[in-house]
Every structure is written in C-alpha cells, then in structure tokens.
Amino acid sequence: MIKMLKRYLIAGILVWAPIWITLLFIKFFVNIFDDFITLLPKAYQPDTLIGFHVPGLGVLFTILLVTFTGVLVTNFVGKRIVAFGEALLDKIPLVRSIYSGVKKVLQTILTSGDMSFRKVLLVEYPRKGIWSIAFQTSNDSLSKAEQLTGKTMVTVFVPTTPNPTSGYLIIVPHEDIIELDINIDAAIKMVISLGVILPQQKK
Template sequence: MAAIRRWLLAGLLVLVPLAVTVWLLNWIIGTLDQTLQILPGDWHPDKLLGFHIPGFGVLLALAIVLSIGAVATNFLGKKLVSWWDALLSRIPIVRSIYSSVKQVSDTLFSENGNAFRKALLVQWPRAGVWTIGFQTGMPGGDVINHLQGEYLSVYVPTTPNPTGGYFVMLPKADCIELKMSVDEALTYVISMGV
C-alpha cells in the first residue's frame, strides 16, 4: 500500500506541472491566435495555406509588438507616446489603472533589465522571521531625508504568486545578499521553498 501511495504522489509530481504548463501554453497560444482576427478574411493563414497552424497569431502579435517598439523609439514615436500618456492621464478611472500598469511595466521592462537587482535574505514581517526579497534600488525623493543610515528599497513577494507583495525600505545592514541569481530566488519563492 505504501508503494502505491508513493507511486501516486510521484506520478502527480510529474504530471501536474506538465499538465499546467501545457494548459497555460495552449491558452496563451489560443489567445494570441485571436490577433489573426484583425487581418482581412482573405489574408488569414488558414485560407492562404489551406490548413490551420497553431501559433501563427503568436508571430503576428510579436510582429505588432516589434513594429510598435520600433515606432515608439524614434523621435516622432516618442512624441506620440507622450501625447497618448497625457490623454489617458486626463480620464479619471482610466488614469489610475493606466498609470499603475505603466509604472509596473516601466520597472519590469526597464532598459537596464535591473528591476530586481539582487536576491536578499531579509527579516520580514518581524525580527526572527526570514524571507527572500529583491533589491529594487535605493530610497529616493523626500524619503531619504527621513532615514538615518544606509537603506535599500526591497520588494518582498508573496507566495506562490510573486506579483503581489510588499515594498519596504530596510537598513542595508539588515539585508543579507544571497549567492543565487534573481531567477533562482524567484523560482524558490514561487515553489514555496521546494
């Protein structure tokens, strides 16, 4: 009986992550394939080729994102993006949603790729309780005028969904830099330490 239980658990440990990964990829590809609907009917790959190729929408979505990125990085594109930001910042409900999402995306997709610079071991939410946090920078603005000593800006993610979490400023002396990459630390958090 113990062997059957062990086999069942081992099978679940192999199949559940695989099934979730396949389901998620299928959902992403299916969703991105919906971008093909913006093409005129005669241009659909299904019609041109005579058969369906899953993932063609991914290529179209990637081409659209690259095109928008190319336009947004030149002088005229920067002006258009600035105008668009100003327009959206005048619409009451849209303003709060758009500005929040824009700040997060600006941080995560920053040019230097250092949204999370280092993985840290920090005491949170109280002394004696340790968790992994990510250094996001140094405190700035007026905040720095009210802190004594050297502080780090730290994002403490929640488990298993690291998109929710806490932004805290901790004394540098209380933060232990881990000898693991940000990716390894993030995987450790998502897997709940497994």
C-alpha cells in the first residue's frame, strides 16, 4: 500500500513540478520585462493610460523596443552611434571587461555560423580515464598553440551540470577527442537532466 502511494506521489510530482517550475520562470521574466515600462514617462505608462495594471505589457514593450533598436543599429547612423558608445565604454576598465564579455557570450549564443557550437565531443576531462561531454566552439586553428605542441589543437567547452551555461574552456589535441553523432540540443538536454535523458544518434 505504501509503495503504491509512493509511486502515485512520484507520478504526480513528475506531472506538476515541471509545470510549476515553468510557470515560475515565466512569471519571473514577465516581471522583469514589465519593469521596462518604467522607462516611459509616468503619463504615458499603460497603467496610467488605462487606469489598471495589465501583466505582460512589459513583454510587448520590450519586444518592440528591442526590435526598434535592431532596426536602428543596422543602418549607417545607428552603427555610428553604437560605435561611439562602445568607444566610450572601452575607456572604463571594469565596465569595458564586463560589457565585452557579455557581448561575446550573447553573440556566441544568438549568432549562427562560426560563433556557435560546432560539434558534440567526448574529451578525457578532468583526468585520464574520465570522459566528459563537450562542445567544439570554433573551427579556427590555434596557430601559436600548434607551433608549440606540434599538434592540431581544438578549442572545447566542457559544460557543468545541471547548468550548461557555466563550464570550462580547454584546448586539447584533435587526436584526443571523440566526435559524437548527436545534435547540440540533445547533448544539452542530457547535461541539464543529469544524464537521465540520453540522446539518440542523428539519423
């Protein structure tokens, strides 16, 4: 009887926990985006105009603001404005480091092409005999490292679990890696799930 109740309890948790956590994340981000409305003058904020608060309007406002910014910075004048602003930030030591790092990370995540993960790999890390899931981050050769080692070197990101946004950047010889025939999304799901969700080979 107790085992049966335990099984039902676990089954219920597996249904409700993902829903609850997802709703918490949605609420968290909606609240953050709603705060962007405060950038508008008080007289033009939706709460003032319609007389009551509508959750989620901040999301719409943020999307419109970001899209408008994207349109602006893709033309000549916008590019000059961004370049001028970045030149100012580049003169402030701490701000320069933070801004540069955040921008490069976002470019890596959002930009397709040479700045995205290339392949899913297995590497012996953190020591011989222990293998870790990793991602090849670039196809560019590391000429200086290759001159020093006499080997073809590969830039590899080893993610932590269950948070794959942190991890370790390591440089390993190409001969010491194993390429896996699985896609990036499947490998990330495996990392997030602590290995519970195993990827299938690409067809």
